[in-house]
Amino acid sequence: MSYLNVSLTVCLLTLVWLWLLVPRGRALAQSGEPPPRLGGLALAVATLLVALLATRLPIGATHGSAAGLLPVLVGGSLISLIGWLDDRRPLSPLVKLF
Numbered sequence: 001m002s003y004l005n006v007s008l009t010v011c012l013l014t015l016v017w018l019w020l021l022v023p024r025g026r027a028l029a030q031s032g033e034p035p036p037r038l039g040g041l042a043l044a045v046a047t048l049l050v051a052l053l054a055t056r057l058p059i060g061a062t063h064g065s066a067a068g069l070l071p072v073l074v075g076g077s078l079i080s081l082i083g084w085l086d087d088r089r090p091l092s093p094l095v096k097l098f
Helices: 002-021 039-054 068-086 093-097
Strands: none
Touching: 039 068, 068 093
């Protein structure tokens, strides 16, 4: 039951953060383009920290082993890097896809 409470709380907080952080109407119209944000970087760092802390929890056979997380963390880091580059100068959809 506590997992359900945590999941619902995270979903609710995510919706609140999105509502507070996404620019509305005039914020986009002033400069003609959306302002660059470092939200992707913040998510990547938070995910990395949580994943590394999770390896220290004494649960199951994965205690202390981050080997299974390495491909996920590398892939997530590449996605974050591409997102950051796209914020700096627009990349074509083909570059973002591959």
